[in-house]
Amino acid sequence: MLDFRPISYVFGRILIVLAILMVAPAIVDWSAGDSNAWAFVVSALVTGGGGGLVALATVNRAVGAFDIRQAYLLTAAIWFGLPVFAALPFMLGVPHLNFTEAYFEAVSGLTTTGATVIYGLDEMPAGMNLWRGLLNGAGGLGIAFVAMIFLPVMRVGGMQFFRTEGFDTFGKALPRATDIARDLLGVYVGLILIAGVTFAAIGMTALDATVHAIAAIATGGFSPRDASFNPYSGAGEYFGALFMLLGSLPYIRYVQLVRGTPRALWRDGQVRAYLKILAVAVGSVTLWRWLTSDMDLETVFRESLFNLTSIISSTGFFSGSFSLWGGFMLPVAFVIGMMGACSGSSAAGLSVFRVQLIWAALVQQIRLIVMPGRVVPVKYDGRTVEPDVMDALILYVGGFILTLGVLTVAMTLTGVDAMSSLFAVWTCLGNIGYGFGPLVERTGTFVDFPDIAKWVMTLAMISGRLGLLAIFVLVLPRFWQR
Known part of the structure; x- marks a missing residue:
């Protein structure tokens, strides 16, 4: 029992x-x-x-x-139960949200999604904006622990591939999980402090620097301003992109860096692929916008760099008029948002690691068609990927795409237009926090969505953060009968 x-x-x-x-x-x-x-x-x-x-x-x-089973239940209890209590300040104090909106806001903060239903952030009490930032910070740190300790054990989405690597052979032997967690906490707080000092040095107020620093490293996206980073265009966008990028790299590599193995970060194939994908996305969107508008090259590059880094790192900050660009930018943003950043960080989405393995499996199948007698195992960073990892990975990716489609249809049934529905589920399932569509344009928030649609989005946020399969497992009768 x-x-x-x-x-x-x-x-x-x-x-x-x-x-x-x-x-x-x-x-x-x-x-x-x-x-x-x-x-x-x-x-x-x-x-x-x-x-x-x-x-x-x-x-x-x-x-x-x-x-x-207890690991599954504890993880689900945290993501479903903790927001109930985290929502209390939103209901009891300014902005006096109802339970639906308060729970949505709390879930968005703790899952580091960054989607918000609050408009008028600049006039809110400083403590409330700090609370939103703290939810991002607590969620980001918790997600890092889950990614490093729970998901490999729970075998969610192929993460069991990292089980041995994460705790035994990351270049050299690492200490047990509690020691890694302690080092991770030090690195996490250290990055936030560096980001906070940097943001203050370029002119941010104390509150803005603190909340933006926490949210950037946690890839959470909550800002104390309705205009997000627009008041700090220029240096703020460049440094914001830098810290969002740092927050979306594998935290275990920072632990190694602190322990005297600096080369491990760059040798990580996932990190190199992530930087290349981001560079291609920024370069292509910058070129397209520069050729099709009257904006100067530096402005186009800066806004593309900041916003695309925000999307691929699943942070949710925005700047400039990027959300209104449309055209070629939208499919690029959609694809990299689905892809996400690195496994083992607080970022979400499918993750670069999974995309790399899916690509490797596709290449392998093509080779088998051309040369049926050749047996070539799928490898990642020189290690053979076991069949159980590939099975879990394919199931996860298939479940992610299927969930995106089902929840998008559910959103349209609530009366939300098709574009707003698709991008609302995309931003919540991928914990991206970045809004597109007619219902978002008026305020840049999700306040205009009906309450039932907000519950669909809340389910998407939790599903994306739990790794989808953790929820599916909990509803199986056999899970409770063992």
């Missing part, structure tokens, strides 16, 4: 951490004399109290390793 107590204990501890995070925005608003601080105080008491009671009630069963 499945024991829920270890899951409940860990979930309770996570709620306590979430409550502690609520203290920071409460202090910010209290220091500014804003009564919105009480929304965070009440939310922290409810969240911390509930988490503490759950943890205390199950502490005597907290010892022991998790089995595979």
